[in-house]
Amino acid sequence: MSTPPYELIYAPFAPGRGEHIRLLLEEAGVTYTDTTSLGWDAALAANQELLKGRDGNPPYFAPPLFRHGDLIISQTSNILMYLGSKLGLAGSTAEDAFRVNALACTALDGLSDEVHATHHPISGTLYYEDQKDESTRASKVWINVRLPKFLAYWESVLASKGGPWLMGETFTYADIVLSQCIDGVKYAFPKAMAHLDEKSEYRRVFGHWEQVRARPRIAKYLASDKRQKYDNGIYRYCPDGDVVPETAAASV
Amino acid sequence: MSTPPYELIYAPFAPGRGEHIRLLLEEAGVTYTDTTSLGWDAALAANQELLKGRDGNPPYFAPPLFRHGDLIISQTSNILMYLGSKLGLAGSTAEDAFRVNALACTALDGLSDEVHATHHPISGTLYYEDQKDESTRASKVWINVRLPKFLAYWESVLASKGGPWLMGETFTYADIVLSQCIDGVKYAFPKAMAHLDEKSEYRRVFGHWEQVRARPRIAKYLASDKRQKYDNGIYRYCPDGDVVPETAAASV
Numbered sequence: 001m002s003t004p005p006y007e008l009i010y011a012p013f014a015p016g017r018g019e020h021i022r023l024l025l026e027e028a029g030v031t032y033t034d035t036t037s038l039g040w041d042a043a044l045a046a047n048q049e050l051l052k053g054r055d056g057n058p059p060y061f062a063p064p065l066f067r068h069g070d071l072i073i074s075q076t077s078n079i080l081m082y083l084g085s086k087l088g089l090a091g092s093t094a095e096d097a098f099r100v101n102a103l104a105c106t107a108l109d110g111l112s113d114e115v116h117a118t119h120h121p122i123s124g125t126l127y128y129e130d131q132k133d134e135s136t137r138a139s140k141v142w143i144n145v146r147l148p149k150f151l152a153y154w155e156s157v158l159a160s161k162g163g164p165w166l167m168g169e170t171f172t173y174a175d176i177v178l179s180q181c182i183d184g185v186k187y188a189f190p191k192a193m194a195h196l197d198e199k200s201e202y203r204r205v206f207g208h209w210e211q212v213r214a215r216p217r218i219a220k221y222l223a224s225d226k227r228q229k230y231d232n233g234i235y236r237y238c239p240d241g242d243v244v245p246e247t248a249a250a251s252v
Numbered sequence: 253m254s255t256p257p258y259e260l261i262y263a264p265f266a267p268g269r270g271e272h273i274r275l276l277l278e279e280a281g282v283t284y285t286d287t288t289s290l291g292w293d294a295a296l297a298a299n300q301e302l303l304k305g306r307d308g309n310p311p312y313f314a315p316p317l318f319r320h321g322d323l324i325i326s327q328t329s330n331i332l333m334y335l336g337s338k339l340g341l342a343g344s345t346a347e348d349a350f351r352v353n354a355l356a357c358t359a360l361d362g363l364s365d366e367v368h369a370t371h372h373p374i375s376g377t378l379y380y381e382d383q384k385d386e387s388t389r390a391s392k393v394w395i396n397v398r399l400p401k402f403l404a405y406w407e408s409v410l411a412s413k414g415g416p417w418l419m420g421e422t423f424t425y426a427d428i429v430l431s432q433c434i435d436g437v438k439y440a441f442p443k444a445m446a447h448l449d450e451k452s453e454y455r456r457v458f459g460h461w462e463q464v465r466a467r468p469r470i471a472k473y474l475a476s477d478k479r480q481k482y483d484n485g486i487y488r489y490c491p492d493g494d495v496v497p498e499t500a501a502a503s504v
Contacts, residue, residue: 059412061358070347071351073354081350081353099309102327103310106327122386126393134373157305
């Protein structure tokens with residue numbers, strides 16, 4: 001029996017949630033297909049088809065989807081855990097896989113979902129323009145209260161094991177997820193992040209972001225045409241909400 | 253070596269995210285400890301202590317936490333997946349565990365996190381009273397646009413395998429999560445949910461909610477003192493935002 005292909009089913013519009021999965025596959029050095037390369041219409045059709053549930057798989061609510069042989073699954077953290085365990089990027093032991101998943105879920109919750117929510121505070125189903133004032137308010141609170149808290153938390157994780165990676169000496173997909181999230185937050189809130197990057201208290205987190213991006217296979221991918229631009233995806237740049245954190249500034 | 257105990261580390265204030273874990277443990281019929289029973293101060297101290305990371309575990313960001321021997325993990329979906337696989341509630345095959353996790357994550361995203369966000373649209377760090385108008389607006393959009401979409405999705409999952417459970421004939425912890433989420437949404441939006449319950453198009457979802465609650469061990473737990481009341485947790489009742497869905501009403 002031949003090895004089934006790794007198939008990412010996602011739409012082309014921004015790196016999005018699918019990017020964590022792409023980066024994991026690139027780091028592992030395996031061949032995979034990505035419906036993103038088919039263009040919008042074909043990618044959307046593939047998504048709609050697989051969301052219905054087939055071959056013994058339940059219907060799923062939203063992309064990204066992933067197919068590997070007969071298995072079709074959804075949910076970013078779930079796909080990452082499946083691939084991470086299969087491709088040797090989920091830590092050294094079976095128990096580590098759950099520590100790594102906890103870290104990945106925490107990065108996605110705080111530095112991806114919460115950031116997206118600052119741009120769509122009333123509802124993800126309404127246009128940004130219909131909730132612009134609320135978004136500006138939400139962004140300012142997030143930058144002042146949540147962002148420093150998250151950076152301090154990740155700094156503590158990197159410090160606790162002595163680095164260079166979140167799980168110590170073993171590189172895992174949680175490193176990929178954190179680095180990609182930091183990258184997105186830098187795009188969405190450049191002023192806030194530049195200010196925080198200048199301070200030494202988060203040097204491990206910003207250093208980690210660079211170290212992950214410098215890994216040979218990831219660096220090659222990031223420099224390629226396959227890496228999409230941020231635009232109207234999870235991470236959006238809205239100048240009105242991008243402020244220098246007050247608390248952090250006061251503590252200098 | 254004796255079997256290590258199952259230890260839930262959470263605080264007493266509402267069923268909360270920890271409830272999914274309690275219900276899984278009750279259904280499995282295993283003995284477990286729950287810091288909730290220690291009262292607020294002791295529970296909080298236990299949380300703070302374990303969040304720091306120890307015994308080779310990384311620091312974690314927020315409860316619920318779970319300890320099983322040397323392993324300490326966070327993140328509700330992650331704890332459920334760990335316990336579900338160990339206690340025979342994650343489906344029939346290793347691959348099913350990822351289908352079940354996808355379903356559980358989708359229920360938690362849509363019917364727990366999104367509901368909590370309608371009460372704290374600007375920020376989870378601000379009081380409800382400081383974002384009351386925004387919350388009312390967010391709740392109305394959610395009830396009209398998102399809630400019917402989620403109910404239709406879960407109806408399709410239950411229909412696709414012929415029931416009685418999400419994975420067909422095999423009961424899994426995804427059933428527990430969906431039922432507990434529906435229970436919470438019924439508390440938060442009683443008027444909206446009563447209206448939707450009267451319609452036949454979601455009969456599988458509402459029937460499923462009852463069937464899970466009627467399982468002997470779960471029914472016994474729900475009738476006990478251990479089951480906490482909803483109050484200021486994820487699910488809050490705010491009358492201003494609880495409306496009869498317009499779209500659904502129009503389609504009758």
